[in-house]
Amino acid sequence: MTSAFKQLEERTSFCSGGKGLMSQVSETRAQPEQLPGGGSRSAVADKVDALFGGLGDRGRVMVRQLPLSVTVLLVVAAAAVFHPETLADSRFRLALLAHTALFVLSVAVPWGRLPARTWVLIPALDCLAIGFTREAGGPSFSVLSLLLVFPVVWLSVDRNRAGVVLAVAATVLSTVLPAAALGTPPTQGSMIRTIFLPLVMAAIAVTAHVVAGTLYRQRETLVRQDEALADTTAESVRRQQLLDAVLSTVNVGVWVVDSQGRDILTNRALQTDAALSGLAPSASQPRLFEADRTTPVPPARFPTARAAAGETFTDALYWASEGDAGKSKAGEGEDMRAYSVTARTMSSTDGNHAGAVITFAEVTALIRALSAKDNFVATVSHELRTPLTSILGYLELVLDEPGHEDIEDELKIVQRNATHLLGLVNDLIAVASERVELNLQEADVAGLLASVVSSARTHASGSGVELVLDVEEPLTARVDPGRIRQVFGNLVSNAIKFSPDGGRVIARAHRVNSHVVCSIADSGIGMDGPEQEQAFTKFFRSARSRETAIPGAGLGLPISKTIVEGHGGSISLRSEPGKGTTVTVNLPVS
Template identity: 45%
Template sequence: MSDTAAGSGLTPSGAALDYEELFHTSPSGYLVTLEDGSIAEANATFANWIGCPREDLIGTSLLSLLPVGDRIVYSTHALPQLGVGRSFAELAVDFLSADGTRLPALISANRQPAEGSRPAMDRIVVFNAHERRLYERELVTALRAAEQAEAARASAEAVVLEKQRALQEKDRILQESLAESRRKESLLQTVLNTVEVGVSVVDEAGNAILTNSRQRFINRRALPPGAVEADECDLLIYGPDRTTPLPPEMRPVRRTVLGQSFSDQLVWFGCGDAQRAFSVTARSVQRQGDFQGSVLAFSDVTGLVNAVAAKEDFVANVSHELRTPLTSIMGYLDLALEDEDQIPAYVAASLRVALRNSEKLLELVSDLLSAAAGPSSIERVPADLSELLNSALTSAAPRAEINKVQLVPDFPAELPVFLDPQRISQVIDNLLSNAVKYSPDGGKVTVRAWSTPETLTFEISDTGIGMTQAEQAEVFTKFFRSGTSRKAAIPGVGLGLVISKNIVEAHGGTITLQSEAGEGTVFTVRLPMQGQ
């Protein structure tokens, strides 16, 4: 073949080769992926085999096409071989078709290193093992048909010999499959025993079918004194308060048997000085829509929980120690200002400034104590929410006038409810003052309220600076303040919303928000209608 013919993609006879057609009509599947497993190209053979349009495959992850077990094998076995030796051959995996069917395959791959601006690429060949077995059966059938034409003795001997070979091949394949299964099981167990997280896999009845060494150690911590082993219902598992035993239906494994998936359930295992806190996450295992069991992960968060408790104690103690001298300072300032006519005017003005700042500092200390105290104790009495909202609007009016903010009430004249009016007024004042404060250049703040037989709802919306998605995720965290508010030098310490959330949840309600940066924020409080 001449250089010209080779460079132009021509055969020796001069006919052009359509390499793209050859790629897509190949009897084997081909994939080209990046190092992170993202599919950059796939041929039509592979796409047709798994029943998914080729365009939908490009950009997805190869791992998303594999069952969980094969994902682990590919990540821990195949990828390291590509990284070190740049190739691997004959790895048995299953692919998931568009309808969830598992399709057996053998894959081989080699890695083309990065060059210039082109990233490293993995070229993967996928052999359809199912079709291969069908082809072998067809071949055996054809051989048997040909042998029937021979003499009776030769035909019988050939049939017997072929059956023996088939049995040997099946036995070999079975032995290889068994060895591969054992290897995968050993690899999975090694991986699970390496991580510092307790992992347990249970079936639909809650029986443990796979447990790593870390989880076995955790379970031993929760055994009753003198016990060697016990079911979960007998283990010493407590709620967040460390003293109340979890009822059976709230224990992690029992929740999974009931079909629940959950994240970050805080439980305490064991008792006394050996007691440890764990954050439990569970996900159900589904196969063709049927519940097959669950996977649970137990993360030790004792250090984090203790650190949070220590921080709360520190804040509460410091705040308490600050309140006493502040009260004394304010008392003496009030006493000095009683004789305002007998002291120079500039001294009286300075004393009033000191008194105002002392009052602000005392208010901050009170907020710190409220936030550290956690959920509020409430006393429900008959009240009128409309009256509470009107009172809050009256208090916010001077600040709104300074910020050129229009206050718009939108609620009925009366809304009889049964709640703690002092606590709910604190929530309304916090939300309303925030709405005015974070609309520094004018705008509109709307206060709405309505009720149904089951729920009481009030909503405070503004057209102010708003929040990003990242800021919304942290808005109910103590001492959090958005970057925009800090840049604008808007005063605050980030405790008002935390206190408001505690009060609302103590009423059995919820507080949510919707916001967009530069477009404003809407806070919605929903309380249950009860006790009227």
């Protein structure tokens, strides 16, 4: 991207005659010049002056006078060859002296110190000098009237319309005044010249003024476009510098690719990360692994390949190895590092896929901390389960023995709470290990759901919730009945708990091809988008549930997810704040 800006600056430098576009525009703004004799100049005039090499006011007047002076010099040379007697005429020599004096004045006079537009005297006097030269030369030199084009055009191209009027007036005087001063008798030719020459020069003056005005406006438009381009380029450079500063500061690796997966931009964090050097799909030995740390990622599933294909994903977990790929395939070695990878696609101005931005955030320490936490929870849970099992065992013995009738109710309360605590401990163990032991057998899933709904009716009635069962019986599948009953119990219990104002909970089950689909829908408080994303996270509880003191440990959905996925199925959640939640369980028949 930086090279693109450099190329743009080089191109603008070439178009600006060796100067950068921004430098040229800034010079134009910083150095306003004055017209000869004073007065401000426009940016267009500055551009025109640049063509003359920056000669200043005096130089500009000289350059504009130079074509006429050179032409007069050529006329003198031609007269010396073909009409030498004309050069002997004192009147003709005086006229040539006037041309010479006007050229000397254009060079010698400090026009910048005089009042504005004083320089118009030079082309006006040129017209008179041309008229005297033509009259002094006689009929052979009548063609010199064409030299009026030089001063007429000079006066007319000025942005002030008074220049056109002055050009026509000077033309008229160039035909009348010399004849009167030199005493030339009027002839038919001179009368025709007196009438038609000013008309022709007036037409030339108007045409030159209109063309010049059009060119001025076009130049002003180009200058404004140049200034806008310079501002845009400066802003782009500033944004590029800001982007470079941000990308070089963040610790997250950033990789930008086009729609073909080719590199556009990488930041320093990505370039200096040894583990990420093996991410290119062309690597001979892939060093990128799935979340299990043992399965190599195929080239088509590399983050860059997925992003280049237009796929968007968030927090995809990859493991990368700094060392030899063969040693890391077994998932061993401390050189493996975990990365949370996120990709977002980019679109061109016409809406087509133009590439993607991929970020790599190292989460190795977080993954290891979570693993240590799960191990700790599993260890503590195991340590808690042993005394709880013993407590429940002895409680059963005590309840079976006679003589404790007076405290039997209290003992049953202890037994119920100990059983509940043991269930929580078992859930913690299952969640921490992320797997459960399953005893698969043929069972009626519809019957399991019906029994859970029947057991929960008392709870639902006490909460003012209408519990509705809608199932197709039987729905046989190979499942662990106890675990599936636990899943349905968690979901129905959640639906009732999160409907504190009453409402309806509908439990459905039906067959779809080779799967049994069960759903629990409530009309309770619901969840927003961010809460839905965290719903299956361990120990997560929504803000509303905390505010309303709804009991729970945040383990129901995570343990249900673990059980369902252990059966090879899937569980999903759809919710809307204030309109309820629907949890769907998809279980394979076999």
